[in-house]
Amino acid sequence: xxxxxxxxxxxxEIFCRVVDNYGDIGVCxxxxxxxxxxxxxGVRLWVDDWDALARLCPQALHDGVNIGGVEFRRWRKVFRVxxxxxxxxxxxxxxxxxxxxxxxxxxxxxxxxxxLEYLSAEDWVKTCHGLASPPPGLPSGSKLRKYFxxxxxxxxxxGLIREAGLxxxxxxxxxxxxxxxxxxxxxxxxxxxxxxxxxxxxxxPTIGNLLRLWWQGEEPVLLLVPEGRVVADVxxxxxxxxxxxxxxxxxxxxxxxxxxxxxxxxxxxLWACDLDLVRxxxxxxxxxxxxxxxxxxxxxxxxxxxFVKLDAFLTLYCADLDAxxxxxxxxxxxxxxxxxxxxxxxxxxxxxxPALDIHARRWCGKLGEQDDLVCRLxxxxxxxx
Numbered sequence: 001x002x003x004x005x006x007x008x009x010x011x012x013e014i015f016c017r018v019v020d021n022y023g024d025i026g027v028c029x030x031x032x033x034x035x036x037x038x039x040x041x042g043v044r045l046w047v048d049d050w051d052a053l054a055r056l057c058p059q060a061l062h063d064g065v066n067i068g069g070v071e072f073r074r075w076r077k078v079f080r081v082x083x084x085x086x087x088x089x090x091x092x093x094x095x096x097x098x099x100x101x102x103x104x105x106x107x108x109x110x111x112x113x114x115x116l117e118y119l120s121a122e123d124w125v126k127t128c129h130g131l132a133s134p135p136p137g138l139p140s141g142s143k144l145r146k147y148f149x150x151x152x153x154x155x156x157x158x159g160l161i162r163e164a165g166l167x168x169x170x171x172x173x174x175x176x177x178x179x180x181x182x183x184x185x186x187x188x189x190x191x192x193x194x195x196x197x198x199x200x201x202x203x204x205p206t207i208g209n210l211l212r213l214w215w216q217g218e219e220p221v222l223l224l225v226p227e228g229r230v231v232a233d234v235x236x237x238x239x240x241x242x243x244x245x246x247x248x249x250x251x252x253x254x255x256x257x258x259x260x261x262x263x264x265x266x267x268x269x270l271w272a273c274d275l276d277l278v279r280x281x282x283x284x285x286x287x288x289x290x291x292x293x294x295x296x297x298x299x300x301x302x303x304x305x306x307f308v309k310l311d312a313f314l315t316l317y318c319a320d321l322d323a324x325x326x327x328x329x330x331x332x333x334x335x336x337x338x339x340x341x342x343x344x345x346x347x348x349x350x351x352x353x354p355a356l357d358i359h360a361r362r363w364c365g366k367l368g369e370q371d372d373l374v375c376r377l378x379x380x381x382x383x384x385x
Contacts, residue, residue, distance in 0.1 A: 031374070121315075266286070
């Protein structure tokens with residue numbers, strides 16, 4: 001439901017600065033929707049890149065529109081001061097407008113300021129989760145505090161975004177025909193025995209050797225690539241021109257370039273596939289809720305700092321796997337992130353997929369037993385206030 005009604009003082013307020021790609025806005029949009037659905041109070045979402053928002057949420061046609069309990073606001077250079085929310089979430093250290101911080105401090109009681117950090121499985125996160133810091137530049141005696149909130153995979157973290165009814169929707173789609181699902185989008189599903197693979201990546205310049213292995217192999221592979229940056233690398237590897245809607249057949253490989261979709265559509269793609277190649281934070285979490293084998297392309301950082309985070313997650317994720325399966329997953333995941341040969345590590349990884357499928361379902365079930373991010377935010381805000 002779309003309206004233009006706006007609460008003058010929302011329960012929750014989220015500030016999102018789109019740094020690169022769709023990861024930041026993807027997380028913030030899912031969080032805003034989940035808070036509106038589960039939190040019982042209005043949500044205001046500030047976004048500095050309206051074009052990025054509109055691709056994920058086409059209904060966001062203008063500043064101030066309210067969709068399903070989320071009020072969307074343009075975050076402009078000249079900030080429009082409005083009454084702050086009871087809880088204000090600064091997503092990924094995006095730095096709130098000074099005028100808004102002053103309004104948060106002047107509110108009675110002051111707003112609860114939460115800095116939502118990036119997801120990480122590193123051990124140090126547990127010791128920093130929930131810590132408070134007095135913001136600089138406020139008058140002496142101000143009661144406004146900034147709290148650092150870390151999403152995570154354990155009970156002593158901030159949890160993960162998991163909206164109500166997610167698993168039921170996933171299982172309902174899988175109960176039907178995935179061939180019909182793909183056909184409804186205008187594409188022929190090809191062979192019944194094909195391995196369905198979704199590919200969403202920042203870029204993969206070395207993917208050519210893996211694609212060659214697939215098209216020269218005996219197992220049919222259906223590669224579904226949503227519109228995005230990696231399409232150019234796939235096109236270069238195949239030496240063809242690829243546009244949205246393209247369907248290319250080469251040996252045992254069939255490639256389909258899907259149009260950009262909203263978040264629900266992307267979830268369905270993950271659910272339909274046997275293997276999901278994902279990137280960043282939002283699709284990384286959604287792949288885990290898909291309960292299918294996945295490989296994570298982590299956002300690259302200077303001096304290879306991202307490999308510390310990748311190692312931390314793989315150590316956690318592989319803890320209950322046998323040594324051979326864990327080694328196969330780790331080798332292919334490292335190669336997918338630029339450390340190793342994709343084609344050379346594929347055979348061992350492919351052999352491990354049945355075991356990884358069982359593990360993915362168990363992992364999802366284990367995470368699903370924990371409180372989600374919205375629940376933990378609610379509990380934390382009740383304690384902190």
